Amino acid sequence: MLTLPAPAKLNLFLSITGRRDDGYHNLQTLFQFVDYGDSLAFSPTDDGELILTPELAGVLPEQNLIIKAARLLQELQKKKTGATQGAHIHLTKLLPMGGGLGGGSSDAATTLVALNQLWKLGLSTDTLAELGIALGADVPVFIRGHAAFAEGVGEILTPACPDEPWYLILCPQLEVATATIFNDPELVRNSPALTLQQWLETPWRNDCEALVKKRHPEVAKLLSWLLEYAPSRMTGTGACIFASFGSQQAAEDVLAKAPRGVFGFVAKGCNQSPLFSALEKLKPAIKRVPSSNSTI
Ligand SMILES: C[C@](O)(CO)[C@H](O)COP(=O)(O)OP(=O)(O)OC[C@H]1O[C@@H](n2ccc(N)nc2=O)[C@H](O)[C@@H]1O
């Protein structure tokens, strides 16, 4: 059995620079991982069956990004060898869904990386990232495993090394559907594209934040509360918000005062994904197939 983390990501800034003909949006964002997230345990089988436990409330197994990721690999394997392997996958879900923390994408990425190893498929990181983009715009960064400045729909990645502070992440009790925010007529979608250097000299913001606050007053209220303690922003299309602190204790102190009923956690920013830190600890048992470039 192989147990691996599927960490959360934060969008340290998020700017929407245009809408493409296929309806997707071009954006610029700085992705960083945190050392908190879901965990997946994989046991390979020879019978071709994929079994995921427990089921996620409200998500049919065939719609679960974990099963979708595994099926993509099975299709490739079938084409290559005519055979398919299976797996029992146990998911420990800690990340709220629809929170902007990328939990579904991270689960999918961990599945691609883990089953590539366990089924001995030998696919490169580039190939896994290409497969991943079909599952979600956020999957490639989780496959590559390094903090990155992202452009395009999120797949053109330039590795970056932002500070790695302690974060307090607060999650209002609501799910924000990413597609609903991107389809909202009031979304700001004409921000100028900047270079990473320009971003480093510009105050960071999230272009979805004003709209999400307007549509979901609970997010506006919690953000006003957190802003009393530290500069704070929303991640992705929400609903979660975050603030950075110089120490774990400082972040814990604010969490202890959080309004009742709000789920929150303190986590360390990581420029290397905890998924790859875990894989490195398993070396030499497991080796990562090197990538040739950083696009997708
Ligand atoms: C907003 C971010 O969280 C920033 O990291 C991501 O770009 C969202 O990535 P994701 O959740 O993996 O999103 P996907 O599952 O690919 O897309 C969900 C829906 O969001 C919209 N979408 C998503 C990404 C993007 N660059 N433009 C879009 O317009 C599309 O309507 C799409 O149908």
Ligand SMILES: Nc1ncnc2c1ncn2[C@@H]1O[C@H](COP(=O)(O)OP(=O)(O)OP(=O)(O)O)[C@@H](O)[C@H]1O
């Ligand atoms: N393994 C999974 N974990 C979470 N959600 C999943 C999973 N598989 C499918 N989904 C579907 O994906 C939707 C978005 O889930 P997710 O937790 O990734 O949202 P998010 O954190 O807002 O993502 P992002 O920041 O990438 O927009 C869920 O509402 C759910 O219907």
